Amino acid sequence: MTVNMTKGQKISLSKADGGSLTAVRMGLGWQAAPRRGLFGSRTREIDLDASAVLFADKNPVDVVFFRHLTSDDGSVRHTGDNLVGGAGQGGDDESILVDLQRVPVHIDQIVFTVNSFTGQTFSEVQNAFCRLVDETNGQELARYTLTGGGSYTAQIMAKVQRGAGGWTMTAIGTPANGRTFQDLIPAIVPAL
Amino acid sequence: MTAELVSGQNHALPGNRLEIRVSAGTPVVAAVTLGDEQGRVTGDDGRFAHPGEPNLPGVEVPRQAAADHRLAVDLGAVPEAVHRVHVLLALPAGIHPGGPHPGGPPSFGAAPAPRVEVTTPEGAGIAGFTVSGLTTETALLAVELYRRQGGWKIRAVGQGYAGGLPALLLDQGLPDPAGTALAVRTAVAREQSRAVGVDYHHPGRRTAAAGTADEVPGTFPSEPSPERPSAADSAVRPAAPAGAPEGPPVPVAGDAPGWSMEERLYNQVWGMFEDLARSVAAYRSAADFAQARYDQELDRLLADPRTRGGPAAEAARDQAEIRQIALVDQARAVLDRDLAQLTAEAEVVEPALPPAFAGWENPAWHAYQVPTEPPFAVRLGTLCLPEAPELRIPLLARLPLERGLWIDSAENRGLAVDTAVALAARLLAAHPVGAFALHVLDPAGSAATATAPLYAGGALTLPAPAAGSAGIGDVLTRLTERVDLVQMALRSDAADALPPGFDTAEQLLIVNEFPYGFDDRAITQLRYLADEGPAAGVHLMLVADREDAAAYGPLLGPMFGALLRLTPLPSEHLSDPWVGHAWTYEPALVPAGSQVLPHVLRQLADARPAYGS
Numbered sequence: 001m002t003v004n005m006t007k008g009q010k011i012s013l014s015k016a017d018g019g020s021l022t023a024v025r026m027g028l029g030w031q032a033a034p035r036r037g038l039f040g041s042r043t044r045e046i047d048l049d050a051s052a053v054l055f056a057d058k059n060p061v062d063v064v065f066f067r068h069l070t071s072d073d074g075s076v077r078h079t080g081d082n083l084v085g086g087a088g089q090g091g092d093d094e095s096i097l098v099d100l101q102r103v104p105v106h107i108d109q110i111v112f113t114v115n116s117f118t119g120q121t122f123s124e125v126q127n128a129f130c131r132l133v134d135e136t137n138g139q140e141l142a143r144y145t146l147t148g149g150g151s152y153t154a155q156i157m158a159k160v161q162r163g164a165g166g167w168t169m170t171a172i173g174t175p176a177n178g179r180t181f182q183d184l185i186p187a188i189v190p191a192l
Numbered sequence: 193m194t195a196e197l198v199s200g201q202n203h204a205l206p207g208n209r210l211e212i213r214v215s216a217g218t219p220v221v222a223a224v225t226l227g228d229e230q231g232r233v234t235g236d237d238g239r240f241a242h243p244g245e246p247n248l249p250g251v252e253v254p255r256q257a258a259a260d261h262r263l264a265v266d267l268g269a270v271p272e273a274v275h276r277v278h279v280l281l282a283l284p285a286g287i288h289p290g291g292p293h294p295g296g297p298p299s300f301g302a303a304p305a306p307r308v309e310v311t312t313p314e315g316a317g318i319a320g321f322t323v324s325g326l327t328t329e330t331a332l333l334a335v336e337l338y339r340r341q342g343g344w345k346i347r348a349v350g351q352g353y354a355g356g357l358p359a360l361l362l363d364q365g366l367p368d369p370a371g372t373a374l375a376v377r378t379a380v381a382r383e384q385s386r387a388v389g390v391d392y393h394h395p396g397r398r399t400a401a402a403g404t405a406d407e408v409p410g411t412f413p414s415e416p417s418p419e420r421p422s423a424a425d426s427a428v429r430p431a432a433p434a435g436a437p438e439g440p441p442v443p444v445a446g447d448a449p450g451w452s453m454e455e456r457l458y459n460q461v462w463g464m465f466e467d468l469a470r471s472v473a474a475y476r477s478a479a480d481f482a483q484a485r486y487d488q489e490l491d492r493l494l495a496d497p498r499t500r501g502g503p504a505a506e507a508a509r510d511q512a513e514i515r516q517i518a519l520v521d522q523a524r525a526v527l528d529r530d531l532a533q534l535t536a537e538a539e540v541v542e543p544a545l546p547p548a549f550a551g552w553e554n555p556a557w558h559a560y561q562v563p564t565e566p567p568f569a570v571r572l573g574t575l576c577l578p579e580a581p582e583l584r585i586p587l588l589a590r591l592p593l594e595r596g597l598w599i600d601s602a603e604n605r606g607l608a609v610d611t612a613v614a615l616a617a618r619l620l621a622a623h624p625v626g627a628f629a630l631h632v633l634d635p636a637g638s639a640a641t642a643t644a645p646l647y648a649g650g651a652l653t654l655p656a657p658a659a660g661s662a663g664i665g666d667v668l669t670r671l672t673e674r675v676d677l678v679q680m681a682l683r684s685d686a687a688d689a690l691p692p693g694f695d696t697a698e699q700l701l702i703v704n705e706f707p708y709g710f711d712d713r714a715i716t717q718l719r720y721l722a723d724e725g726p727a728a729g730v731h732l733m734l735v736a737d738r739e740d741a742a743a744y745g746p747l748l749g750p751m752f753g754a755l756l757r758l759t760p761l762p763s764e765h766l767s768d769p770w771v772g773h774a775w776t777y778e779p780a781l782v783p784a785g786s787q788v789l790p791h792v793l794r795q796l797a798d799a800r801p802a803y804g805s
Contacts, residue, residue, distance in 0.1 A: 056481045073474030074467070074773045105522045106481045140373035 011142055013100075013160065013167040020166040023135035024056050026050065026096045026112045026158070029033035031088025033120075045084045046125055047117040050051075050094040051181040056106040058192050064096060065181055068162045075102035076110065088127035097135060098160065100167055108162045111172075111188050113181055114146065116153040122175075123150055132169055144171050154178045156188055194309065194317030195784070197348035203319045205337065205344045208268035210318070211311045212261075212279055214334075218297050219257040219303030220281045221357075221380055224248070224265075225364050227276040231336075232365040239274075240366060244379030251277070257284055257380050264313075267337065267344050267538055277337040277683035278349075278364065281306055285328025287377045300326035300352060308334045308794040311348055330356040333364075443537035445544035454546060454568040458588055461541065461549070464534055465575070465585045466770055471530040472579050473771040478523035486516035504512065531580050538583060545768075546570075548622035549588055552614065552782045552789070560621065560792050561568055562799040566698075567591055567622040572615065572758060575766060575775040587777065591622075592698055596732030598755035601705075602739060607760035609642040611779045612702055612735045614789070615758075617646060618780070619700060621792045625799050629697040631667050633657060635709030639735070643702075661709045666715040671701060671730050678728035699730045706736040707744070715744070724750045 013021045028050040033043050051065035054076065062071045066081035075098065082093040098110060122128060122192065128146035133139065146155060152175035160169045176187035195203050214222050219783040221626045223242040225233045233239045243255045254261050263279065270277065283303065297303040300323075309320040321335055329352025338345045353359040357376065361369035448463055450456035471613030489512040499508060542554065547566040550556040551574070570591055573586035597615070601608035608715045620628050632643055657663035677694070681687050690696075707715060722732050734755060742746050757765060760781075764774045782789050 056478075057485060058486075059481070061477060061481065070470075072470065072768070073477065074470030074770075075474070102474075104478050105526060106478040106519055 001091060004152070007028060010168055011176050012087070012165070015167055020100070021136075021141075022101050023097065023099050024131060024141070024160070025092075025133040025135045026052065026098070027092030027132045027133055028094045028114055028128075029092050030085045031126040033084035046120050047081075047083045048085065048094070048125065048128065049081065049115045049117050049180065050096055051098045051113045051115065051184075051187075052078070052098070053111045053113065053181060053188060053192060054103075054107045055109040055111065056191065057108065058141040058170055060169045060185060064069070068167065072114070073102065073104050073114070075099045075104065075107075085125075090127075090129070092131070099119065100160075104161070109159050109192055110158045110161075113176075113188065114155050114157055115178055115180055115184070117179060119153060121151040121153055121173060122146055122155065122164055132158070134187070142169060142171070144173065152177055154187075156182055156184065156191055159191065195319045197319055197346075199320040199323075199348050199350045200322075202345050202347040204340075205310070205318060205346055207268055208344065209313050210265045210267065211313055211315070212263040212335075213281075213309045213311060214261040214263070214281060214306065215309075215779060216259055216281065216306040218283070219259055220261075220283055220306065221257045221287060221376060222253050222261040223280045223282070223357075224251045224253055224263065225278045225280065225361075225366070226251070226274040227278060227364065229275045231276045231278075233361075234273075234365070240361075240372065242372075242376045242379070244375045255379065265337070275339045279308060279336075280332065280357070280360060281334050281359040282360070282376075283330040284380070286353075288373055288381065289330060289356040299328045299330050299354075300332065301328055301770055306332065310335070319346050319348075321350070323352075324777060325350075326352050328354045330354065330550065331360045333360060340566075340802075351644060357487055372582070415495045417570075429675040435583060443533070443540050445540045448779060452568065454549075457541065457545060457549060458569045458590075460537075461586050462586055464537060464541070465768065467530070468534055468577065468580065468583065468585060469768045469773055471534075471575050472526055472773060475523045475527040475579060479520050482516045482519040482523075485519075487514050489509075489515075514603075515712050527579065531583060534580075535583055538585075542586075545586070548618065549586060551586075551780055552618075552786065557788045557792060560795060562620065562625055562796055566624060570622055571780050572597075573777055573779040575777055577769075577773060581776075582636065583777070591619075592726065592729060593731050594726055596726065596734065596755045598734045598736060598752060598757045600737070600757055601735050601761050602737040603759065603761050603763075605638075605737070606642070607781075608735050609639045609704060610782060611758065611760040612704070612733055613639075613642050613646060614780060614782050615759065616700060616702055616733065617789055617793060620646075621796055623698065625796070627697050627701050629695060631657065631671070631699065631701045632704070633664055633667055633701065634663060634704040635664055636705050641706040644688045645793060648790070648793075661711060661714070664709055664714050668703065668714055668721070669700060669726070671721055673715050674699070675724050675728040675730050679724065684729075697729075700733060701725075701730065702733045702735065704735045705740070706734050707741050707748075715748075718750075719751050722754055 013024065028048060030046060030048050033046050049066055053060050054062040054071060062073070064071050064076045064078050066078065069078040069080065072075070077097045079095045079097065083165055086093040096112065103110070112130065116122070116125070125146070129143055130146065131143040132141045134141055144157060144158075154176040156172045156174040156176060158169055159173050160167050163164060172191045174187060174191055176184050178184045197203060214220070221243060222751045223240065226239040226248065228232050238248050241251045241253045241724050243253065244253050246253050249271060250265045250266045254263070265277065267277070283300065300306065305322050305326070306326045307322045310318045312318065323334055326332070331353045333349050333351040336349050337344055338347065347788050353363070358369045361372055364371055446453055446456040446460060448456045448459035490509065492776065493505055493508055499505050512641060542550070545554065545556060547554075547556045547560050548570050550571065568591065569588040572587045572589050575587050576584045599608045599612045616630055620630060632639070632646070632648065634640065634643065658669050677690060681690050701721065703718070710718065718732070721730055725731060732755065738752060759765065759781060760778060760779055762776050762778045764776045766775045766777045767773060768775060
């Protein structure tokens with residue numbers, strides 16, 4: 001069952017049977033820029049980058065992005081940078097895997113962001129989305145559409161948050177501007 | 193003079209103010225219930241003194257579990273309605289039976305007989321009672337003080353409860369005995385984490401200080417702390433029994449991808465290396481964060497004049513400290529869980545390692561047979577981190593070596609040569625006959641004794657080079673030519689065009705006391721070999737003290753930098769590729785007095801003629 005999330009919506013990551021999720025994947029997908037001209041190599045490729053920032057009590061502790069693919073503790077892994085996007089058919093072009101059981105005890109929030117590394121705004125990007133998948137069975141838990149975002153180059157997509165009853169996910173959807181996650185930290189802090 | 197009581201016996205008490213001393217030989221919780229004429233503890237509040245509520249009118253009990261207690265009792269101050277005062281003892285295991293096992297003896301039967309002594313406040317003995325004959329009991333009604341004709345008497349009871357504190361409290365008529373026992377447990381755990389938390393950075397010392405951790409060989413001491421998540425509880429036990437339905441999987445040697453068993457073991461060892469690095473990174477990150485948060489909270493308290501002093505500030509400081517300790521405790525529990533799993537894995541992996549991967553003390557070397565295939569990798573030593581000094585990860589390097597080795601002899605020259613010889617012998621033994629050749633340049637002759645075993649058995653085919661710089665020039669020129677030939681052959685894609693009789697074996701050049709005896713030409717040749725050799729099957733092992741080469745200034749810096757530095761003594765200089773911890777490296781040395789090295793080299797020499805080489 002997929003929840004189409006809207007801004008600010010919160011879902012619990014506890015399973016229906018009361019067990020909690022052990023591993024989730026944040027997938028990011030977008031459609032590659034159309035080929036143009038005789039020389040396809042001159043296509044203005046769209047490079048979106050997914051990043052995850054690990055926070056302990058509102059202090060950034062670690063970050064997972066295309067230059068640091070695994071968090072030091074090994075709980076969050078980026079499967080690799082995609083520089084051009086995909087078919088736009090709903091498949092993930094970049095994924096960040098979170099092993100919730102291995103997240104260090106002091107990390108209470110993990111924020112997922114998307115940046116346009118090549119500078120296109122989201123209004124120029126077709127079929128962009130992010131989604132949260134239960135990694136153990138591939139079931140989609142939530143989907144969040146990015147397009148129609150207007151003239152922004154980045155978005156704070158969502159966060160997973162540790163609470164007394166397990167992890168919850170909150171859709172944030174705050175637009176921002178920036179090339180990599182470093183530019184986004186000021187925009188992330190209010191969302192914590 | 194102290195009257196020694198037996199179970200059921202009573203004794204008159206001379207006054208109302210008493211001290212009750214408990215000695216149990218193992219940490220126990222002492223508590224007191226106040227009962228009515230029938231001994232029932234009514235539902236009123238304030239009839240049960242325990243670590244979570246240590247003060248009642250006339251009674252004070254300690255806040256924590258300990259082997260020795262002193263309880264202050266003033267019978268004149270207890271309420272009129274109270275006719276009986278019961279002194280209870282409970283093992284940590286008995287406070288909340290069925291909960292996570294917090295360590296310590298499982299029952300009083302496994303602990304020394306507890307003793308209760310009643311004295312005046314000045315310490316003069318009145319009566320003593322040793323509770324003997326206990327077996328599976330985990331909680332105990334030790335003695336009872338009761339009103340008799342306007343005065344008080346003591347009766348030795350010694351009634352044990354296998355059902356622990358909840359059963360005892362139920363018997364006493366307390367409402368919600370299980371909930372009350374839980375409150376006791378929480379209070380004890382909080383006290384305990386306060387008491388031992390400060391030592392968490394030093395797991396080795398922590399055991400000695402607390403003295404109660406389970407001593408399970410091969411695993412890490414872990415404080416009994418029931419506040420932990422239950423998953424962490426398995427950390428105090430060794431490997432989970434096979435077939436256990438829950439918990440982490442039982443580790444198996446070779447549980448990693450690879451084309452051969454060697455490759456699988458190699459990948460598994462590197463996987464353990466990475467897991468340990470990351471687990472410790474998570475722990476250190478949490479501990480640093482806890483400390484930073486504590487410092488911040490203290491700063492905030494001190495910065496505000498209203499919160500700087502007084503009991504409120506005291507409480508706030510305590511609160512901050514508890515938060516810090518609790519977080520470190522939690523992180524340590526997770527780390528202990530991971531360490532237990534990795535330790536269990538290491539216990540199955542180490543014995544399964546082939547000789548090339550195994551330490552010299554491993555029985556694999558006694559069953560050594562000359563291999564027919566070149567090895568996948570070789571063990572250079574072990575690595576460990578201060579958080580887990582017992583967990584040693586083999587440092588395995590892929591073969592052929594991508595970079596040369598530098599055994600740093602600054603600390604201990606003799607041991608450096610021994611390290612080099614042990615490593616050279618290992619490389620020799622790990623290769624099939626004729627696939628590995630060894631050259632030893634020892635112009636000063638100082639390593640003659642140490643390298644003697646290499647020559648003695650006839651395992652080395654090459655004769656020792658001439659002493660002094662003549663020998664140096666000879667060997668270096670030959671190796672330089674060889675590298676040049678191989679490079680030419682590779683460049684023109686004509687590896688089969690090498691001259692007939694060309695020795696295709698991997699070559700290892702050991703240079704002792706570099707740069708003694710080296711002239712400028714020889715230095716240039718050596719630098720060429722360091723740069724170009726590995727790709728052409730010529731490897732360097734320098735035994736050198738960097739200081740000896742100081743005359744060359746920075747010129748040799750790049751060469752030393754390109755070599756993998758190993759030390760004959762444990763030293764923290766290697767970092768892992770993932771997180772960059774400083775790991776303590778220990779070389780793989782032959783245990784003192786062991787004959788394994790000559791044995792292995794003899795086998796190698798015996799095998800040689802069979803191959804006609």
